[in-house]
Each structure stands twice: as structure tokens, then as C-alpha cells.
Amino acid sequence: MIHWLRLHRLALLATLRLILAHPLASLFNLLVIGIAVALPLGLYALVSNLQGLAGQLPTETQASVFLHTNAGPADIGRVQTLLSQDPAIASARHINKHQALKDLEQTSGMADLLAGLGDNPLPDSFELTLKDGASTDLAALQTRLKADAAIEYVQLDSEWAQRLASIIRLGREAALTVAALFGAALMLITANLIRMQILTRREEIEVSKLIGATDSFIRRPFLYFAAVQGLLGALVGIALVGLGLNRLNGPVSQLASLYGQSFQLHLPSPPVLGLSLSTVALLSLFGATLSVGKHLRSIGN
Amino acid sequence: MIQFNQVSKRYPGGFEALKNLSFQIDAGELVFLAGHSGAGKSTLLKLIAGIDRPTAGSVVVNGQNLASISRGALPFLRRHIGLIFQDHKILFDRTVFDNVMLPLDIVGYDRREAARRARAALDKVGLLGREKLNPISLSGGEQQRLCIARAVVHRPSILLADEPTGNLDRAYALDIMELFKSFHQVGVTIVISAHDESLMADYGRRILRLNKGQFTQ
Numbered sequence A: 001m002i003h004w005l006r007l008h009r010l011a012l013l014a015t016l017r018l019i020l021a022h023p024l025a026s027l028f029n030l031l032v033i034g035i036a037v038a039l040p041l042g043l044y045a046l047v048s049n050l051q052g053l054a055g056q057l058p059t060e061t062q063a064s065v066f067l068h069t070n071a072g073p074a075d076i077g078r079v080q081t082l083l084s085q086d087p088a089i090a091s092a093r094h095i096n097k098h099q100a101l102k103d104l105e106q107t108s109g110m111a112d113l114l115a116g117l118g119d120n121p122l123p124d125s126f127e128l129t130l131k132d133g134a135s136t137d138l139a140a141l142q143t144r145l146k147a148d149a150a151i152e153y154v155q156l157d158s159e160w161a162q163r164l165a166s167i168i169r170l171g172r173e174a175a176l177t178v179a180a181l182f183g184a185a186l187m188l189i190t191a192n193l194i195r196m197q198i199l200t201r202r203e204e205i206e207v208s209k210l211i212g213a214t215d216s217f218i219r220r221p222f223l224y225f226a227a228v229q230g231l232l233g234a235l236v237g238i239a240l241v242g243l244g245l246n247r248l249n250g251p252v253s254q255l256a257s258l259y260g261q262s263f264q265l266h267l268p269s270p271p272v273l274g275l276s277l278s279t280v281a282l283l284s285l286f287g288a289t290l291s292v293g294k295h296l297r298s299i300g301n
Numbered sequence B: 001m002i003q004f005n006q007v008s009k010r011y012p013g014g015f016e017a018l019k020n021l022s023f024q025i026d027a028g029e030l031v032f033l034a035g036h037s038g039a040g041k042s043t044l045l046k047l048i049a050g051i052d053r054p055t056a057g058s059v060v061v062n063g064q065n066l067a068s069i070s071r072g073a074l075p076f077l078r079r080h081i082g083l084i085f086q087d088h089k090i091l092f093d094r095t096v097f098d099n100v101m102l103p104l105d106i107v108g109y110d111r112r113e114a115a116r117r118a119r120a121a122l123d124k125v126g127l128l129g130r131e132k133l134n135p136i137s138l139s140g141g142e143q144q145r146l147c148i149a150r151a152v153v154h155r156p157s158i159l160l161a162d163e164p165t166g167n168l169d170r171a172y173a174l175d176i177m178e179l180f181k182s183f184h185q186v187g188v189t190i191v192i193s194a195h196d197e198s199l200m201a202d203y204g205r206r207i208l209r210l211n212k213g214q215f216t217q
């Protein structure tokens, strides 16, 4: 056990020495990895910030139902029952068309104009508050309600929120796709870096094999190197995203203040960052494993 | 300890470097391997270390048949063997000391104990004062001795030396032969190859003579 730990410590120390021995090349590699990590992570950060913003908005979904202007009291009564029985609706408030006209006269100051119209142009309407979770199936609710002959129009006030939600979903998909692409690229980059290292250390590998090094002894430093490099590169990527968000934060909070809001962009949560770090380390490790498996066999016997 | 049964080695090009060799070397023996350049001395030593495999016959080392040894078991067999390569195979990207440490690192020796052993081995070959240098700054004879230190540092039971006195003058060569004698005295089985038989004669040991891949008397 101690012996095993010693071999691993040896490999880890060798890795750090190797990284420090070629500071410029190492820095360059870390930047390459960092950028590959920063792009999907940055996209993800933007999307999840947008989602946070959407979360600050009222979640209760509202809708309005407008009747035909010629709807009579019987129609109104029937629609009232219909609405109160619908499983997606929490409550429905009737707005009398006469009342609506009076309200409009008072708030708009267009009393003269409206008086000149003679007939009341406004319909009877209902203001609905939807149940939680009902917002997922608004289209169904809409068709259900429109089936009643007295109902002219159903307006979903949350339509824009839905649109925002689908934009967020789209952004999230895009972030995942970019992450998959860059993950694959990262693996190939690492495989190639390790291949070059194996070639430059060919002699050492050959001699080590000849004097009794096992395959895992030979493999270990390369795998450590890949994993450590991946981790450091991912940290660079996170730092890049942090810097980018920081730069955006000035204009963003200015924009938010125009709407009377205070809003700041944040890095993704620690679990997400942890997941990115370990994913990058694993991908690097995997790339290195492929490379080592392919190239070590060809050296020595 | 080392046993060859009707061993032949044909290289991929078709050249038969060793032809139907049978012999045995007992534990603790010191044996010389003589023969002209191209006779097959290096090939024979490579077969003992499992660096190459015979195309016919069996090579048994330490009770293990190298014709059928698994890839995984080979490193552990090699740890019982000290190899002095004809082309030295010194690593010039590290110090003299680190070259000697390599066999111990491979085995996962405790660092402090390993360092002690490495210094002892360097002392034995007279290079203790040079441990921090890059081996590139050593003379040919010193590099040869560095190879010997690296080959014996992990105290192998078999020592295979391929032309260890190759391009040294006679005084140096005698020094090195004295070294081998001291290893022999502590029970190491040793095979030393050379194309020049004049050094061997003085020692009165068994000499295996190769000529075009076959033994002669």
C-alpha cells in the first residue's frame, strides 16, 4: 500500500516538474484547454443567468377570456360555470363590460370620444388565475375554452414568458452541443499532446521497459499529466468566464437599472463548476489513455 | 539459472543470427561470451533478458520459459537481471545520480533508502563525486561505469554485460573486470561478452565462443 502510494506520489511530482520545466508551452496548453472550456461554460453561464432573471418575474400565470360583444347574461353564466370547473384554472373574475367601459373612461380621459361611440365596444371578460403547473399546457386550455360559442378570444398573458422559457431551453441545448463538441476536441488535443510527450521521452520509456518497468509504471506519469493539465486548464477556463462575466456586468446592471431592476451576472454554481472540472479531467484522462495505449506498444519490447 | 535448448533466432529480414544453441549457466557462475563482430553475442544476451524471443527452442531463466512468458510477467523477470547495454542507453536528460535511481524508482523503493543505494553503487564504480553532473560530461570509460552502477544498484541475481570493456584501454578494462569479479564473489551470475579474448584468458573461466551464430571450441 505504502509502496503503491509512493509510486503515485512519484508520478505526481514528475508531472508537476514537467509542467514547470516548460512554463511557456504549459501555459499555452492550459490556455488552449481553458478556451475550449470557457466557450460552453460561458454560454451556459449566460443561459442560467437569463433563467435566474426569468425566475424573478411573477410565476403566477394569468390569462384573459373575452366574450363576443353580443353575449347575453345566459352566456356569461354558462362561461362562468365552465371556467370554475376547468382543472387548470384556480380562479376567474368576471369583468362586466359596463364596468370596463367606466374604468376606461376614468383612466384614459377619453370619455368624450367613448361617449360618442354610442354602443359599448367592450366585451364582457374574465380574468383568470391559472393553477401552478397549468402553464405547461396552455395550448390545450386555449382550445378547450374556444370550443364555447360565446368565447371570442383567449389571451395568455404568459405567452412571452413561455417564449423566454423556450429561448432558455434552446440556449441550454446549444451550450450542451458546444460542450460535447469541445469535449471531443479536448480529448483529441490531449491525445495529441500526450503523443508528442511520448515521442520526446521515447528513450526514457525504452530504457525503463528494458530494466523492468511495468506498463502501468510507464503509463502513470502520462495519465497524471493529462489529468492535472486538464484540471488546471479547466480552472483557466473558469477564470476566463469569470473575467468575461465581470466585463459584461457593468453594461448589464446599467441596463437593468433602466428597468428599475438590479441584476448581476454570476458564475455557475459550485456543483456545476465541480462537474465541469471533473468532466474535463476525465476527458483528458480518456484522451491520454487512448494515446498511451496506441503509442507505448510501439516502443521497446 | 540460464538454460538454452536448441535455440535459434531468425530476424524478421530472414537472417539467422543464432543457430540451434544449447547450453546451461549455473547460479553464481561467471561466463564469458566471445566471438567476432556480428557473431550473435548481443542477440544471445537479448534472448536471456527477454528483449527478443527465440524463433525456435526454449530459453529458461530463473525457472521461467521466456518463449511463453506473458507480457505482464516480463518486467518482474527483468528486475532480477542487471543489464549493461553495448550502446550504454544512458539518459542525458538527467543527472548521473538520477540515471542510477531509475531502476529503484521503477520498483518503487523508499526514496531515502534508494538514494543511499544509488550512492553506494556510484561509490563502487568510482563516480561518487560526479553524481550531480549530466552524464554527457563523463568520459567514455566513466559512462561505461555509470552503466555498471545502474545495472547493479537494485542487486540483481543475474548480470548481463554486453561488451563492457568495448572501447576502453587495457588499464580501464582491467579495472572493470575487477568490479565484475567482486560482484561474482557475492554470488551474482554473470555473463560478459567481448570480441577480444585477451582479457578473458587471465580469469580461467568458462568461455562460450560464438562463430556466425554457432558455438565453436
Ligand SMILES: Nc1ncnc2c1ncn2[C@@H]1O[C@H](COP(=O)(O)OP(=O)(O)OP(=O)(O)O)[C@@H](O)[C@H]1O
Pocket (backbone or CB within 6 Å): B011, B012, B013, B015, B017, B035, B036, B037, B038, B039, B040, B041, B042, B043, B044, B086, B195
Ligand atoms: N534487429 C535486427 N534485425 C536484423 N538483423 C539483426 C538485428 N540485430 C542483429 N542482427 C544481425 O544479427 C547478427 C548478430 O548481431 P549481434 O548484434 O548479435 O552481433 P554481435 O556479436 O553482438 O556483434 P558486435 O560484436 O558487433 O556487437 C548480425 O549479423 C546483425 O546484422
Ligand SMILES: [Mg+2]
Pocket (backbone or CB within 6 Å): B041, B042, B043, B086, B162
Ligand atoms: Mg553486440
